[in-house]
Amino acid sequence: MSGRFEKRIAVRKTLDPMTRSVDLDGRIIDCNDKYARMLGYMKDEVIGMSIFDHTPEESHERLKTIFNQWRRHESVNNRRFPLITRSGNVFDVLITVGDVVGSDGKLVRSRTVLLDYEEVQNLQELVKLSKYESLYEHSPEMYRTVNTDGIIVHCNNRYAEKMEYAKSEIIGRNLVEHTADKSISDILINMAQWRFSGVCHSGEIWMKPKTSKEFLALVTPTNLYDDEGALIGRNVVIQDMTKMQETTQMLEERRKIDQMKDEFLTGITHELKTPLTPIIGFSQALGKPGMLGDLNKRQADAVNTILNNATHLKQLVTDLLDIHKLELGRMKFKMAEFDLKDLLNNVTSSIIHAANEKNIKIKVTSKTRGTIVGDQFRIAEVMTNILYNAIDFSPNDTGRIEIIVEKEDEMIKFSIKDNGTGIPEDKQSELFNKFYQIATSMERRHGGTGLGLSICKGLVEGMGGTIGVVSKMGEGSTFHFTINPRGVES
Amino acid sequence: MKILAVDDNPDIIKLVQLTVEVMGHEFESAGGGVEGLEKIKETKYDMVFLDLSMPDFTGMDVIESLEKDGTIKDQHIILFTASFLGMGELEEELIKKGIHSVLAKPADIDKIMDKINSIEAML
Numbered sequence: 344m345s346g347r348f349e350k351r352i353a354v355r356k357t358l359d360p361m362t363r364s365v366d367l368d369g370r371i372i373d374c375n376d377k378y379a380r381m382l383g384y385m386k387d388e389v390i391g392m393s394i395f396d397h398t399p400e401e402s403h404e405r406l407k408t409i410f411n412q413w414r415r416h417e418s419v420n421n422r423r424f425p426l427i428t429r430s431g432n433v434f435d436v437l438i439t440v441g442d443v444v445g446s447d448g449k450l451v452r453s454r455t456v457l458l459d460y461e462e463v464q465n466l467q468e469l470v471k472l473s474k475y476e477s478l479y480e481h482s483p484e485m486y487r488t489v490n491t492d493g494i495i496v497h498c499n500n501r502y503a504e505k506m507e508y509a510k511s512e513i514i515g516r517n518l519v520e521h522t523a524d525k526s527i528s529d530i531l532i533n534m535a536q537w538r539f540s541g542v543c544h545s546g547e548i549w550m551k552p553k554t555s556k557e558f559l560a561l562v563t564p565t566n567l568y569d570d571e572g573a574l575i576g577r578n579v580v581i582q583d584m585t586k587m588q589e590t591t592q593m594l595e596e597r598r599k600i601d602q603m604k605d606e607f608l609t610g611i612t613h614e615l616k617t618p619l620t621p622i623i624g625f626s627q628a629l630g631k632p633g634m635l636g637d638l639n640k641r642q643a644d645a646v647n648t649i650l651n652n653a654t655h656l657k658q659l660v661t662d663l664l665d666i667h668k669l670e671l672g673r674m675k676f677k678m679a680e681f682d683l684k685d686l687l688n689n690v691t692s693s694i695i696h697a698a699n700e701k702n703i704k705i706k707v708t709s710k711t712r713g714t715i716v717g718d719q720f721r722i723a724e725v726m727t728n729i730l731y732n733a734i735d736f737s738p739n740d741t742g743r744i745e746i747i748v749e750k751e752d753e754m755i756k757f758s759i760k761d762n763g764t765g766i767p768e769d770k771q772s773e774l775f776n777k778f779y780q781i782a783t784s785m786e787r788r789h790g791g792t793g794l795g796l797s798i799c800k801g802l803v804e805g806m807g808g809t810i811g812v813v814s815k816m817g818e819g820s821t822f823h824f825t826i827n828p829r830g831v832e833s
Numbered sequence: 834m835k836i837l838a839v840d841d842n843p844d845i846i847k848l849v850q851l852t853v854e855v856m857g858h859e860f861e862s863a864g865g866g867v868e869g870l871e872k873i874k875e876t877k878y879d880m881v882f883l884d885l886s887m888p889d890f891t892g893m894d895v896i897e898s899l900e901k902d903g904t905i906k907d908q909h910i911i912l913f914t915a916s917f918l919g920m921g922e923l924e925e926e927l928i929k930k931g932i933h934s935v936l937a938k939p940a941d942i943d944k945i946m947d948k949i950n951s952i953e954a955m956l
Contacts, residue, residue: 616915
């Protein structure tokens with residue numbers, strides 16, 4: 344098989360035929376150089392030989408038939424027929440026999456054109472190939488053509504470039520030479536299966552360039568057949584998978600890190616909550632009349648400070664878990680129908696104590712009424728979070744906070760407007776980042792974790808809405824968020 | 834009422850004991866899952882505070898043993914846990930298995946009292 348392909352590489356685009364001229368007795372009276380050369384003779388030696396001398400014995404009967412057809416003026420066109428060389432090698436030709444007639448109109452001799460069958464076939468393939476030649480040659484992917492023995496008979500520029508050889512160094516090499524050691528057995532098995540079944544499988548193999556590092560490649564072969572349907576080779580597209588492989592590795596590493604983070608957070612929050620249980624429990628028990636005896640005022644203050652800080656720590660752990668769930672997209676929302684009025688009542692009653700402490704007025708403006716579908720608990724959490732911030736940053740006695748609920752497009756919009764200090768423009772976009780508060784402010788008066796607004800953002804987005812802030816220094820801030828009143832699927 | 838607390842943390846046992854006894858109920862404790870399961874099988878408790886994450890024999894093992902011998906329906910088990918139960922699915926599954934409810938640690942002492950009161954109201 345390899346010989347056929349080697350020849351194809353050398354074949355020119357126009358066929359170079361053999362010719363011979365035969366008399367009525369079957370003696371060769373003339374031939375061209377190629378005819379003599381192909382049969383292994385000098386031209387002088389051929390003249391005078393019988394055509395039967397150049398035909399394998401088992402085909403003599405067929406030759407007689409063809410010869411007699413010619414003598415009877417029957418046409419012989421492109422008939423496939425074997426020839427035998429001086430050394431006994433048999434090869435096929437396509438015979439076309441033309442007549443040479445005398446002045447009397449009688450047949451004098453033949454003028455026979457013999458085309459090397461392989462050359463014809465190879466030329467056809469070459470033409471077939473040439474339709475795709477530009478694609479093959481100039482593809483950004485590597486292409487190579489191998490015969491069934493695994494000999495590389497053709498490759499494109501990209502292949503040569505990537506494998507760091509001149510094309511002339513590649514043609515005629517076994518593909519094993521371009522395969523990394525760890526993939527050689529794979530490719531040999533693949534080739535054997537392919538030769539046996541004709542089915543070619545795509546697969547990954549490690550390629551071995553001349554000097555550079557071996558690289559992983561996706562190999563996609565397409566079978567090549569001759570005109571009789573016999574498998575003669577395969578065209579192979581080879582895609583460098585290095586980038587893909589690096590990406591896959593990176594993703595796998597990231598997945599592992601995420602999993603470790605997940606396990607760590609789940610573990611650490613469990614470990615933090617366990618000691619908090621008796622700390623909070625006993626602090627509360629100390630403050631409860633009739634449980635552990637009465638405390639004097641200084642003792643009660645001290646216990647209350649312990650309790651406040653433990654509660655803050657508990658909130659931090661809860662927030663950490665919430666943000667973790669939001670990041671992983673594991674937060675589940677409990678969708679139910681509820682009345683906006685109930686939500687607003689619950690929210691205001693939960694913050695009224697803190698507002699009263701600073702003598703801050705809270706006003707509720709409801710421009711829309713009725714029931715919506717959503718996670719009331721989580722919406723209240725977002726509102727409470729923003730409201731505590733508003734109370735925190737509003738001045739004592741003159742502080743005013745307004746809660747506005749209205750319809751905006753298909754959404755419900757909640758706005759919380761304060762007349763506090765305002766937020767510098769360059770800080771507004773950072774507000775919703777994790778730990779913003781912790782990292783930037785040591786003078787936090789209300790126990791926030793710094794996770795508050797980032798959790799709000801996660802919750803609002805999880806419920807199909809958006810969150811933002813409008814603020815001017817000295818003029819206060821308005822935080823606003825929207826909620827899909829038809830709920831979202833968890 | 835007769836109330837059992839199963840927890841490997843002795844300070845949490847002490848807290849539950851204080852709460853239970855202040856409320857005028859009888860208290861017993863077990864420091865691990867095996868001991869807890871033995872006590873539950875020996876004695877009829879009106880209520881059990883059960884920790885989930887304990888070495889060797891966990892709260893889950895206790896629940897599954899009681900589920901297997903079919904006696905879990907005779908118990909009022911409050912899973913008292915700091916575990917991140919995640920998404921509420923595990924909680925639902927455990928309630929299906931026959932526990933009464935989940936109380937997340939750290940819980941306010943009022944919440945522990947509320948739990949005890951709600952079980953007492955059922956009896």
